[in-house]
Amino acid sequence: MSPKLILYGNKLSPPVRAVLLTLNALNLDFEFRVLDLFAKEQLQPEFLKKNPQHTVPALEDGEHIIVDSHAIAAYLVRKYGKDDTLYPEDFHARAIVDQRLYYEAATLFATCLKPITGPLFHENVTEVPKQKLDQISEAYTTLEAFFAQGPYVAGENLTIADFSIVSTVSSFNAAFVPISKDKWPRLAEWLKRLEALPYYAEANGAGLKMYAALIISKLPKQYEKLWKKALEDIKSGKQ
Ligand SMILES: N[C@@H](CCC(=O)N[C@@H](CS)C(=O)NCC(=O)O)C(=O)O
Known part of the structure; x- marks a missing residue:
């Protein structure tokens, strides 16, 4: 069984919403961990260890952390997509x-x-x-x-x-x-x-x-x- 996907983010953030669209399009299960950006939760040491850029979205897939909505969306399609239409191989x-x-x-x-x-x-x-x-x-x-x-x-x-x-x-x-x-x-x-x-x-x-x-x-x-x-x-x- 593949490890559970964890998305760190906040729905106010457009890049986070881009990843939510991708996860939904691929019909993937994931846990959504909300960070309050106004309370600067992205600067907490625990999150900085995962993402020194202190930005959301960040995706945890087992031992892998992927940062940046564009990189995350491409990764999700390549790893979990049933076909390549959302991110073509051609x-x-x-x-x-x-x-x-x-x-x-x-x-x-x-x-x-x-x-x-x-x-x-x-x-x-x-x-x-x-x-x-x-x-x-x-x-x-x-x-x-x-x-x-x-x-x-x-x-x-x-x-x-x-x-x-x-x-x-x-x-x-x-x-x-x-x-x-x-x-x-x-x-x-x-x-x-x-x-x-x-x-x-x-x-x-x-x-x-x-x-x-x-x-x-x-x-x-x-x-x-x-x-x-x-x-x-x-x-x-x-x-
Ligand atoms: N190019 C990045 C932009 C990410 C980004 O700047 N996210 C903002 C929220 S919209 C953020 O996390 N800001 C908090 C910070 O920079 O500390 C992506 O697409 O993921």
């Missing part, structure tokens, strides 16, 4: 999936999301600068172009790149820049496609709701403006 198909995963890691998460949430959560900032919201819109435009290759981010099939990208993009959509169907129609359709997966609500939706509520509580002025604009649009018949 060199060319995998290169596309890898590129999308690196795009999520370097651009969506590190360049777009973290510079917004860091100051919101740790520096009492209460407004997101327009330039940062514009970066998200630019990323939506790039993603829209990816869908020229097929209905999923890496082409014809659902892969771990979809799980990775939906974890950040659904967070942007819920908390910062709603995806307009007119501007980014294929991206909007893709999000609906992912939301329709039977395990989406549990793996991504639940954490996403908590995440959006937390962000809204941090941005009272910004949301007041948005709500006022939405009300005006409804009154003037634009919505």
